[in-house]
Amino acid sequence: MVERTAGRTEDEAGVTRRRFTLGILVASLIGAAGSVLALFKVLSPEKKGGGYVTTIRPGDRLVYAKGANMGVPILASEMKTGNAVLVYPEGKSSNPANLVQLIRLRETDFKLPTNVGLTDRGLVAYSAICTHLGCTVSWVENQQSPAASYTECFCHNSVFDPARGAKVMGGPAPIPLAQIGVKVTNDGALVFTSDFTGPIGPQV
Ligand code: FES
Known part of the structure; x- marks a missing residue:
């Protein structure tokens, strides 16, 4: 009885560790994606154009x-x-x-x-x-x-x-x-x- 309780405790601890590791991995991936997007924004022509982005569309009077x-x-x-x-x-x-x-x-x-x-x-x-x-x-x-x-x-x-x-x-x-x-x-x-x-x- 005592051994089964100890086994459950070890299993729960393992699940917690795996969730923690997964959380770190997801956070790292989100951070990396953010860095790529930031780099793309810096290099984009829109930035080079001084941030001027027109909203004129054909047909506008x-x-x-x-x-x-x-x-x-x-x-x-x-x-x-x-x-x-x-x-x-x-x-x-x-x-x-x-x-x-x-x-x-x-x-x-x-x-x-x-x-x-x-x-x-x-x-x-x-x-x-x-x-x-x-x-x-x-x-x-x-x-x-x-x-x-x-x-x-x-x-x-x-x-x-x-x-x-x-x-x-x-x-x-x-x-x-x-x-x-x-x-x-x-x-x-x-x-x-x-x-x-x-x-x-x-x-x-
Ligand atoms: S000539 Fe300098 S802003 Fe137009």
Whole structure:
């Protein structure tokens, strides 16, 4: 009787040890998985892009980002050649990565590497977040010669050519502003038609 009781006690002690060892093993595996995930996060392009992650989706309507018409859908007829305006996808203005500069040039003004298939009637759109340190870009309009207008970031004077895929013409910005597709709908409003063609936000 005494021996059986002692045997049960030894068995229970063995089970406790096995559970303890299993617990340590599971905890170690969870810790290792966490380390791998952390490493992946550090190396991911999303991190390299300064953490700017857009939520724009094809079909989102373009609305004014500033001024008295803030939040109102923009009509193609309101954009004259040489004009530019800051826009957001409708209902998604809380994410600064969604800020876009919509520009109207003549269709014949576009040169490579502009993706003309992502433009409509001279309307072209680029990320409005400077690829240097993330300031919002501005529009420098040349009323005499709209094709000579350009985008500039006044934080450190990076200049981008809107007729040539927003390539960098000067300043410290390392890469162009990414283009995003737009098209005019039947009611004259505008919608996005694609994702950005490249990374957005600071790339340094
Ligand atoms: S943040 Fe735009 S030039 Fe520096």
